[in-house]
Amino acid sequence: MAEAVLMPKLGMTMDKGTILRWLKKEGEPVQAGEPLLEVMTDKINIEVESEISGTLLKVYYPEEVEVPVNRVIAYIGEAGEAVPETPPDGEEAAPPPAESPDEGAPSAVREKVRATPSARKRARELGVPLERVPGTGPRGRVHRADVESYAAAMEEKKASPLPPGKKESTVEEQPAQRIQMTGMRRAVARRMSESASNAPHVTLFSEVDMGEAVRLRELLLPDVEKETGFRLSYTELIMKAAAVALARHPWLNASLQEEAIVLHRAVHIGMAVDVPDGLVVPVVRHVERKGLSELVRECKTLADLARRGALSPDQIQGGTFTISNLGMYDVDGFTPIINPPESAILGVGRIVEKPVGDDGEIVLRPMMRLSLSFDHRIIDGAPAAAFLTDLKGILEQPYRMIA
Secondary structure, eight states: OOEEEEOOOOSTTOOEEEEEEESSOTTOEEOTTSEEEEEEOSSOEEEEEOSSOEEEEEEOSOTTEEEETTOEEEEEESTTOOOOSSOTTSOOOOOOOOOOOOTTSOHHHHHHOOBOHHHHHHHHHHTOOGGGSOOOSGGGOBOHHHHHHHHHHHHHHHHSOOOTTOOOOSSOOOOOOOOOOOHHHHHHHHHHHHHHHHSOEEEEEEEEEOHHHHHHHHHHHHHHHHHHSSOOOHHHHHHHHHHHHHHHOGGGGEEEETTEEEEOSSOOEEEOEEETTEEEOOEEOOGGGOOHHHHHHHHHHHHHHHHTTOOOGGGGSOOSEEEEEOTTSSOOOOOOOOOTTBSEEEEEEEEEEEEEEETTEEEEEEEEEEEEEEETTTOOHHHHHHHHHHHHHHHHSGGGGOO
16 A cells, blocks of 8 residues: 655754655655655755655655645555545645756756756757856746747847947856755745844954964864864864853853743854855754863764765754854954854854054964854843853963863
């Protein structure tokens, strides 16, 4: 008997997911434990494995469609077995996707440009670069008419005589590229818009003399690398210092849940990781209990999983504070957006030598700017300033992390 495939609930807060990609087509065999489809939650992409073996008999929802959890999205059973034409929960199935790209198109074009097979064929015939053609179809899909219009416009431009006194330009005018927001990029945009709209952000800035932290890192580098196989970075030093400061300033380690403010005892710090098409925030749990070597190992492992799209739902949930480090770029400071439902986020800029006053003399010191954004519904300016001041002091005298 055919069995239903449900949109899985991949986290406590998940109420719907987006089907990013079906890894099997209708009529294809499926083995239990084999990846069946890729689903995007509000935070990460997850490959969902089939729980049974059989044939994928029916798919009710195409790619890029958002579906509530526990809704029937497909059936698996014996080949030829009858299944409902529409989802058995009474909901209308999403319309089938538009024509899929032809298999003969280069893989890079198939991934970057949404176009009908006839549009691709016509583009090859006319010698038109498909990626330059503005699409008028759903989600920016390029149709045959779009290709022909683009080719005609280019021919007209070549044939048009130049006005008197004008010289011919050797630079081809490039039409604007239209990229539809889908998948993770759309989820990030939605979450950041909600955070910026719902939480009144206030950002405080402070410059930290990182001289002692630089020396501490250089001292610990060989031992940490020998123990873990990874290099100690400033991310782990700042994360540990933040955990010490958060223990003393619990309002910065809080979250807003409905009408209640929850002060968390444990310090679970999320670290923003840049991935293709978006941003994910894996969570390092109980930072207050861990030494630097353990933090190095966990941070590097989570970052690698994030970039490979292999994080589990548990690894991105339950954060109480977030750190976004852009110190590897030529960025001095920025205003980070809070990761809801947390109450604060710390932005970290680069370390750069600057002239500062020291006992009446001007000296060069390795300075780093911290940017603390906090939710003014939960935290007032003075407590936030006290936390940032304490964190600055810990980083300038890092032995306080173990005192």
